[in-house]
Every structure is written in C-alpha cells, then in structure tokens.
Amino acid sequence: xxxxxxxxxxxxxxxxxxxxxxxxxxxxxxxxxxxxxxxxxxxxxxxxxxxxxxxxxxxxxxxxxxxxxxxxxxxxxxxxxxxxxxxxxxxxxxxxxxxxxxxxxxxxxxxxxxxxxxxxxxxxxxxxxxxxxxxxxxxxxxxxxxxxxxxxxxxxxxxxxxxxxxxxxxxxxxxxxxxxxxxxxxxxxxxxxxxxxxxxxxxxxxxxxxxxxxxxxxxxxxxxxxxxxxxxxxxxxxxxxxxxxxxxxxxxxxxxxxxxxxxxxxxxxxxxxxxxxxxxxxxxxxxxxxxx
Numbered sequence: 001x002x003x004x005x006x007x008x009x010x011x012x013x014x015x016x017x018x019x020x021x022x023x024x025x026x027x028x029x030x031x032x033x034x035x036x037x038x039x040x041x042x043x044x045x046x047x048x049x050x051x052x053x054x055x056x057x058x059x060x061x062x063x064x065x066x067x068x069x070x071x072x073x074x075x076x077x078x079x080x081x082x083x084x085x086x087x088x089x090x091x092x093x094x095x096x097x098x099x100x101x102x103x104x105x106x107x108x109x110x111x112x113x114x115x116x117x118x119x120x121x122x123x124x125x126x127x128x129x130x131x132x133x134x135x136x137x138x139x140x141x142x143x144x145x146x147x148x149x150x151x152x153x154x155x156x157x158x159x160x161x162x163x164x165x166x167x168x169x170x171x172x173x174x175x176x177x178x179x180x181x182x183x184x185x186x187x188x189x190x191x192x193x194x195x196x197x198x199x200x201x202x203x204x205x206x207x208x209x210x211x212x213x214x215x216x217x218x219x220x221x222x223x224x225x226x227x228x229x230x231x232x233x234x235x236x237x238x239x240x241x242x243x244x245x246x247x248x249x250x251x252x253x254x255x256x257x258x259x260x261x262x263x264x265x266x267x268x269x270x271x272x273x274x275x276x277x278x279x280x281x282x283x284x285x286x287x288x289x290x291x292x
Contacts, residue, residue: 058121059218059250060086060109065118067104067273078104079273082118086252088217091244093253093261096270102254103222105270109252110143110220111135123217140169144216144249148226150203152195158182158206159191165213181209185239201232208239218250219243225260237263 067079079101086092096102107113109120111127112135119128123142127135152161159178166174182191185205195203204224211219221240225233237253237260244251253264261267262281269277 057088058085059088059090059123060252061119061121062105062109063119063121065105065108065115065120067101067108067113068116077273079108079115082270082273082275084268084275084278086250088123089244089248089250090266091241091251091253091264092266092268093255093264094268094270095255095258095261097256100270101273102270106220106222106252106254110145111139140214142217144211144214144219146204146207146211146219146221146224148223150195150200150207150227152203152206152210154195157192157194158187158198158202158209161195161206162210162213165210169214177213178209181212182206184212185209199232200228201235204228204232204236205239208236208243212243212247212249215247216249218252221251221253221255223255224253225255225257230259233257233260 062082062084065079065082066077069076069078082101082105094102094105104113108115109122111120111122111130114128119126121127122138125138127138130138152158153164156164159175159182162178162181163174166177171177179188179191182188185208187202187205187209190198190202193202195206198206204227208224219240224240225236228236240251240253241263243249251264253261255261265282266278266280268275269279
C-alpha cells in the first residue's frame with residue numbers, strides 16, 4: 001500500500017492505492033465517509049487499481065443539486081446536477097460569471113432555499129429532511145455569513161453590532177466577547193464608531209467579527225470584497241485566511257475575482273449552472289491519513 005496524491009479527487013484527503021480490491025469499496029456515506037472515484041480513475045499498464053479513501057470529516061456535501069424555476073410556459077434550469085464535498089476546515093472559493101448560479105448555490109448550501117432535486121448535508125445533517133425552522137436553528141448553531149453590503153445596523157456602534165447576535169442568544173459577557181472579536185480583526189480602537197464613521201474595509205471587518213460571534217463551524221462569504229478597492233479586498237481575504245487557519249472554521253468564498261479566489265485552497269468553477277472545474281490550488285497542510 002502506498003499514499004497517493006488526492007489532487008485528482010478534489011476535496012478528498014488521504015487516498016490510498018492498492019493492487020487488490022478493498023472491502024466496502026462501493027461505500028459512500030455522509031459525515032465520516034468513504035468517497036471513491038469511478039473504478040477507471042486510476043489505471044496501470046496491467047490492470048485497473050482500486051482506490052480506498054481514508055475517513056475524513058466532512059463539513060458540507062452537495063449531491064446532484066438541481067434548481068429549476070417556472071417562467072411562463074418555460075422551465076428554467078439555474079443549477080444542474082451540482083455535486084461536491086468540502087472537508088471540515090477547508091477554504092474553498094466558488095467562482096463563475098454573472099448568471100452562472102453562484103448565489104443560487106450558496107442559498108442552497110446554507111439552507112436558505114430548497115433544491116428542486118438533490119440534497120445538501122451540513123455537518124452530516126440532511127437539510128432536505130428539515131423544515132424551515134429546523135434549518136434556521138442549524139444555521140444559528142453552526143453557520144456565519146458575510147455579505148457584500150456589510151448589513152450593519154447604522155444606528156449601532158461597531159461594538160453594539162457585534163453584540164447583537166450574542167445578546168439574542170442570551171450569552172453572558174456579550175460586551176467583553178464583542179470587544180475581543182473586534183480586537184481580533186484589528187478594530188479594538190474603533191469599537192465606539194458608527195458604521196458611517198468607518199471605511200468600507202473597516203465595516204466589512206465589523207461584519208466578519210459579527211459573523212464569528214457564534215464561533216461558526218462554517219462561514220459563507222458572498223462577494224465580501226465586491227464593494228471594496230482591490231487592496232482593501234486583499235486584506236479582507238487575508239483576514240479570512242487567518243481566521244480559517246487559527247479557528248479551523250470552514251470557509252466558502254463566493255467571488256468573481258480570480259486573484260482573490262486563488263488565496264483559497266481550492267476553486268470550484270461554475271458556468272451555466274454546472275461545475276466545469278474543481279481544482280486544488282493551495283493544498284492545506286498534510287494530515288496523517290487513517291487507513292480504512
């Protein structure tokens with residue numbers, strides 16, 4: 001048995017190649033799962049090799065997501081059979097031109113909408129089997145959001161904006177926790193400024209601090225640099241990189257900026273509602289694989 005690169009199987013860590021077939025070689029499960037490429041994926045001059053994949057923790061799995069809408073007498077397909085997995089702690093960018101389905105896909109992955117067909121598993125939970133309240137509870141427990149337009153409350157200070165979700169959950173020590181988060185994003189000295197007293201980059205950093213107030217397992221960043229100049233946008237993505245590295249939060253970055261996308265570990269490219277490429281660009285530090 002030898003360790004083979006996972007580069008050919010985006011998002012899958014710890015691929016082992018053996019000459020013999022492995023027990024359970026057709027298994028595919030959510031959560032700590034086995035995920036196998038098709039049997040023709042690896043060939044030698046003499047025989048097809050069988051691939052066994054080590055157990056990994058998955059944060060997100062999309063299974064054949066299709067989203068369609070009725071427009072008059074026409075059926076419009078916005079997403080078509082989109083499938084991929086995202087390991088826990090990964091930093092993934094989703095890119096594509098306007099109209100490619102990026103925003104629709106993000107809504108499905110976050111449980112803000114329900115697919116026409118297909119399934120999304122978030123930390124092992126099948127959201128297709130949940131009602132709206134259950135999906136909202138799951139988001140409140142495990143998901144954070146950062147938006148292009150910041151979504152700050154203009155009548156509250158930076159500190160108060162970060163405090164809001166903490167106080168809604170009834171957490172003790174909300175002011176101290178909010179101040180700690182602002183300090184972490186480099187705004188400890190701007191805590192009492194209102195949004196209109198902050199630059200665009202500073203407002204987005206407040207939004208990121210607020211998104212991390214519930215210590216999310218998964219953060220969705222939807223065009224977080226769209227309203228910022230290129231230098232400020234780079235600093236925001238660097239901040240997301242740091243938070244991903246230090247906290248282990250899985251990050252899904254939706255962006256049209258390919259330069260920023262290449263700061264992620266992996267890029268999923270959409271076109272016309274389908275995945276056209278899925279590439280590792282900055283492999284995360286290797287983790288010791290556990291053989292199945």
